[in-house]
Amino acid sequence: MTLLDSQVAVVTGAAQGIGLAIAHAFVDAGARVVVADLDADAASKAVAELGGDDVALAVACDVVSADDVQRAIDAAVERWSRLDVMVNNAGITRDATMRTMSEEAFDQVIAVHLKGCWNGTRLAAAHMREAKSGAIVNISSLSGKVGMVGQTNYSAAKAGIVGLTKAAAKEMAHHGVRVNAIQPGLVASAMTRAMPQKAWDGKMAEIPMQRAGEPEEVAQVALFYASAMSSYMTGTVAEVTGGRFM
Structure with a gap:
C-alpha cells in the first residue's frame, strides 16, 4: 500500500x-489529484503529464475567489467522493522596494497568498471536519521567517500563512484535521535561474x-x-x- 492510496487531494497552483x-x-503515492490553477490550459497539460483523467482533474481556479476554491473542492468530491488533502500553494510575486511598490502590487500579493490560503484552509476544513479526518498543507516561504529586501508584500503574506496555519491547527485538531506549513528556501525554477549571477551567488x-x-x-x-507518517503533527x-x- 502506498502512502496516499485511494486518497483525494486538491493542489492549488x-x-x-x-x-x-x-x-x-x-x-505516485496513490492519490487522485485536482489540479486547481488560474491557467486552465496549463492545468489541462499538467493532467496529461500526471497520467490523464483516471488520476487527475483540471479545474480553473482563482484562489482569491472563495467560489472558485469551493468549485475545486466540489469537483474532487463529485469525481471521487472524498477530500483527504488540501495543499494551498498558489502564489505570485510583485517584488519592489517599499519606495517603489504600488498599493495594487501589495494588495495583489496579500490577496493571492494570504486570502487564497485562508479560502483553501477554511473551505477544505469545513468538508474534512464532517469526515473527522484530513490534512491541510500550506506553502509559506523562508521569506516569511526572515524578510527579504524588495518583498514587504510577499514576506508579510508568507509570515501570515504561518500564523493562519497555527490558528487553524488549534481550531481543527479536535475535529481530526491536521494543518501544517512548509517554508521553502531557494528552489531551482525558471524564475530563480533567471536571476543575475551576482544575486544567485549571494543567495548561495x-x-x-x-x-x-x-x-x-x-x-x-x-x-x-499529507500522509499518516505525520499523524501526530499539527x-x-x-x-x-x-x-x-x-
Whole structure:
C-alpha cells in the first residue's frame, strides 16, 4: 500500500513548479489529484503529464475567489467522493522596494497568498471536519521567517500563512484535521535561474548545503505532511532550505 492510496487531494497552483511537483508526488503515492490553477490550459497539460483523467482533474481556479476554491473542492468530491488533502500553494510575486511598490502590487500579493490560503484552509476544513479526518498543507516561504529586501508584500503574506496555519491547527485538531506549513528556501525554477549571477551567488553563500533545492524535495515534505507518517503533527512549520538562515 502506498502512502496516499485511494486518497483525494486538491493542489492549488499545481500546473507548474512546486505545485506540479507535489501533484506528481501525490499521484505516485496513490492519490487522485485536482489540479486547481488560474491557467486552465496549463492545468489541462499538467493532467496529461500526471497520467490523464483516471488520476487527475483540471479545474480553473482563482484562489482569491472563495467560489472558485469551493468549485475545486466540489469537483474532487463529485469525481471521487472524498477530500483527504488540501495543499494551498498558489502564489505570485510583485517584488519592489517599499519606495517603489504600488498599493495594487501589495494588495495583489496579500490577496493571492494570504486570502487564497485562508479560502483553501477554511473551505477544505469545513468538508474534512464532517469526515473527522484530513490534512491541510500550506506553502509559506523562508521569506516569511526572515524578510527579504524588495518583498514587504510577499514576506508579510508568507509570515501570515504561518500564523493562519497555527490558528487553524488549534481550531481543527479536535475535529481530526491536521494543518501544517512548509517554508521553502531557494528552489531551482525558471524564475530563480533567471536571476543575475551576482544575486544567485549571494543567495548561495547563505546556504550551508551549497546548492538550491529542487521542487521535488519540497514535494516530498508535502507528501509527509499529507500522509499518516505525520499523524501526530499539527501546527508545525518545516523549513526546506538547505540550512539557510537557521
